Amino acid sequence: MEFLNNFVLHQSAEHIELLHYMLLIVLFIFIPFTCIVFGGIFLSVYYKNKANKHNNNFYLRLSKDVAEITTINKSAGFIFGVVPLLTAILIYSQLLHNSEVTNLNYLGLALVFIIVSFVFIYSYRYSLSFNRIFGSLSNKSITDPLIIEDVNKLSDESNRISQKAGIFGLLFLFLGMWFFITAVTIPSIYSSWNVESFVGGLFFWKVLSRFIYCIFFALALSGGMVLFIFLEDEKKKHFNDEEYSVFVKQKILRVTFFSSVFIPLFALINLFGLPATALTGTVFTYSIISLALLFLGYHFLFLLTKEIKGTTAALLFFTLVFSIAAFIISDQKAMATSTQVHSAMLSAEFDKYLAELKGEGKTIAINAAEIYQVKCASCHKWDQKLVGPAHLEVLPKYVGKEAQLVAFIRNPVKVDPAYPPMPNPGLKPNEADAIAKYLLETYNEKNK
Numbered sequence: 113m114e115f116l117n118n119f120v121l122h123q124s125a126e127h128i129e130l131l132h133y134m135l136l137i138v139l140f141i142f143i144p145f146t147c148i149v150f151g152g153i154f155l156s157v158y159y160k161n162k163a164n165k166h167n168n169n170f171y172l173r174l175s176k177d178v179a180e181i182t183t184i185n186k187s188a189g190f191i192f193g194v195v196p197l198l199t200a201i202l203i204y205s206q207l208l209h210n211s212e213v214t215n216l217n218y219l220g221l222a223l224v225f226i227i228v229s230f231v232f233i234y235s236y237r238y239s240l241s242f243n244r245i246f247g248s249l250s251n252k253s254i255t256d257p258l259i260i261e262d263v264n265k266l267s268d269e270s271n272r273i274s275q276k277a278g279i280f281g282l283l284f285l286f287l288g289m290w291f292f293i294t295a296v297t298i299p300s301i302y303s304s305w306n307v308e309s310f311v312g313g314l315f316f317w318k319v320l321s322r323f324i325y326c327i328f329f330a331l332a333l334s335g336g337m338v339l340f341i342f343l344e345d346e347k348k349k350h351f352n353d354e355e356y357s358v359f360v361k362q363k364i365l366r367v368t369f370f371s372s373v374f375i376p377l378f379a380l381i382n383l384f385g386l387p388a389t390a391l392t393g394t395v396f397t398y399s400i401i402s403l404a405l406l407f408l409g410y411h412f413l414f415l416l417t418k419e420i421k422g423t424t425a426a427l428l429f430f431t432l433v434f435s436i437a438a439f440i441i442s443d444q445k446a447m448a449t450s451t452q453v454h455s456a457m458l459s460a461e462f463d464k465y466l467a468e469l470k471g472e473g474k475t476i477a478i479n480a481a482e483i484y485q486v487k488c489a490s491c492h493k494w495d496q497k498l499v500g501p502a503h504l505e506v507l508p509k510y511v512g513k514e515a516q517l518v519a520f521i522r523n524p525v526k527v528d529p530a531y532p533p534m535p536n537p538g539l540k541p542n543e544a545d546a547i548a549k550y551l552l553e554t555y556n557e558k559n560k
């Protein structure tokens with residue numbers, strides 16, 4: 113991923129801050145979406161397996177519904193998955209430019225895995241509709257035994273292909289998320305990241321605890337979303353099937369409950385994984401907010417076990433989304449603190465670059481002569497007095513005392529009663545330095 117260095121722009125401290133905010137927004141989109149897709153496809157594949165085993169049509173239907181709700185549609189994968197990840201890669205390459213520690217290799221692989229996984233996942237999602245059509249065809253009272261055989265064969269075939277697509281999609285997304293989590297962990301614990309090998313990074317306990325946190329969150333989030341959308345659809349009377357509805361609520365509620373129970377534990381482990389310097393008040397505050405929202409989510413879950421209501425499901429889903437958002441903020445604040453020194457270095461480089469652009473800091477022999485022409489020559493000559501005295505007369509006392517000459521030029525004082533006072537020429541410090549040097553050098557040459 114070194115080629116990304118070619119795109120890196122010089123950045124001031126303000127730009128760096130802006131990049132942090134942009135990263136935050138991008139992660140707000142990418143992380144919940146990917147989590148929901150992962151949780152959804154995991155559940156869908158799991159239910160489909162059960163459907164095949166027990167020959168249960170409810171499981172098949174649930175498998176399809178979960179996949180359709182959580183993957184939204186084809187363009188969602190691109191808009192909420194691929195584009196934010198690409199943006200995140202560009203931002204990280206800016207923020208960690210010239211750093212010894214980099215996460216770009218992990219991010220690059222995460223991108224590849226996630227694109228591949230989306231191809232599988234969306235083929236899986238759309239193949240489920242075929243499955244259902246074939247499924248209902250074979251239930252129809254077709255009398256021709258040849259057609260029945262054909263339909264059964266096709267049905268089996270499409271079932272096998274879609275099952276494979278689902279499993280591959282899940283596998284690649286799993287890898288993609290793992291690499292991605294490794295990549296975002298690195299800058300958060302920047303100063304204490306001392307993992308030497310590439311693979312070792314994946315198995316570092318701080319990475320693993322975040323990854324497990326993320327997987328549990330994925331299941332809880334997708335469960336919350338399925339419940340919420342399912343109840344909405346039911347309310348709008350898109351379907352009417354009491355028995356199936358009870359089945360769905362029972363299954364999904366159980367998943368959401370069991371997956372969210374473990375989240376606080378891993379949230380705490382993640383917090384302990386942060387280096388002491390990164391544990392600022394803000395980081396703590398957002399972690400607490402994240403946990404508080406999670407407990408609020410438990411409360412809604414509890415209410416749902418008493419009575420299933422659409423609004424409660426919606427509240428559950430959104431508290432979970434906000435909880436993970438608060439966690440992302442806390443983590444990004446930790447990153448900003450952990451990489452503070454590096455950021456300061458980058459902005460110092462920027463200042464140097466800017467100074468070069470403006471032509472400051474170069475040795476200015478030519479420049480000094482030019483400035484002299486513009487700012488001094490109207491009143492001074494070398495060998496005659498003009499408005500001011502001839503340089504050859506006044507400069508001897510400044511030989512070897514450049515600092516005093518600079519001081520006078522920057523801030524002229526009254527010297528000789530024969531002359532009017534010299535007005536302040538309004539030079540910048542480095543310009544005054546250069547002119548003083550120029551005057552003394554020229555004086556020496558003239559006296560050789």
Ligand code: HEC
Nearest residue numbers: 487488491499500501506525526527528531532533534537
């Ligand atoms: C508006 C006219 C004017 C301009 C422009 C001007 N000077 Fe002068 N300069 C004077 C006058 C008048 C004096 C004599 C002041 C006095 O003796 O109090 C003087 C005095 C000096 C002296 C002698 C100071 C001493 O200790 O006797 C130096 C050196 C000098 N100018 C350098 C410069 C340089 C360098 C510039 C350009 C950046 C410059 N001046 C621009 C009018 C000018």
